[in-house]
């Protein structure tokens with residue numbers, strides 16, 4: 423069996439920044455660091471931070487007044503910010519800058535009373551945060567998940583209408599949804615393409631290439647990771663048997679029967695150590711040394727704000 427490693431794979435710039443913010447906070451503050459929601463959707467990352475003393479909560483109400491809170495990379499609604507201020511929390515905002523960009527679009531539309539449509543997955547924290555930027559009582563924000571939702575949607579004023587998207591959607595599905603929005607509401611405005619981020623796009627392009635040369639694909643990522651699920655979906659839709667695994671221990675030997683070329687990729691929140699463990703496991707079963715597939719080089723880096731920087735004293 424031959425192993426092909428996809429590029430790019432694993433951590434994106436937003437995830438690296440979020441983890442660095444929490445790690446620096448642990449060094450700077452001698453108090454408990456609370457993180458609202460999983461910092462990123464990866465069990466290994468969350469458990470590692472938990473072992474270092476980080477406390478994860480779902481709601482701001484669970485945090486004692488005057489504590490330190492980190493908002494997850496997926497972002498939060500305006501209501502969550504207000505709640506945090508009311509509790510006099512010190513806020514460290516690990517929201518990915520590419521999500522903040524979408525928040526600003528929605529907030530501006532809200533101020534102008536332009537109705538907004540969000541393309542995204544119901545219940546996902548990014549979608550809740552994005553929808554929670556719209557606070558104009560006279561306007562409205564809608565969520566669509568599919569072309570069918572667009573067919574069933576009616577808005578108050580289609581002359582003043584805007585759309586934004588979740589950052590981790592399937593490129594092809596989103597194109598279809600945008601086309602049907604533009605057909606139904608010709609005056610709708612929105613980002614030039616969509617708000618799907620560079621990391622999501624690059625990982626999907628790489629998986630598509632991988633499907634052409636492999637019999638099976640393993641996507642390393644947690645079950646609640648949207649971008650990782652989209653990679654597994656894409657593999658299967660393109661006709662290559664693909665499985666999403668949290669770690670090597672999820673692999674079933676039966677999957678590997680008659681597999682000569684196995685592809686491995688990892689979602690934007692999955693650390694490389696988990697990929698290494700998968701390789702080691704496959705090699706124990708007799709696989710050859712892995713081959714790195716060439717792909718798009720990612721140069722995006724998101725700096726962390728100066729006040730979050732931990733400078734080690736010499």
Ligand code: 2E7
Pocket residue numbers: 436437461462463464495496497518521548589590646647648649650689690691
């Ligand atoms: C933040 C955003 O944590 P993830 O698995 O999140 P998704 O949104 O894919 O479930 O991946 C990193 C990440 C991606 N998008 C973090 Cl808004």
Ligand code: F3S
Pocket residue numbers: 434435436437495518519520521589590619620621622649690
């Ligand atoms: Fe940001 Fe995209 Fe990563 S939105 S957190 S760069 S997957």
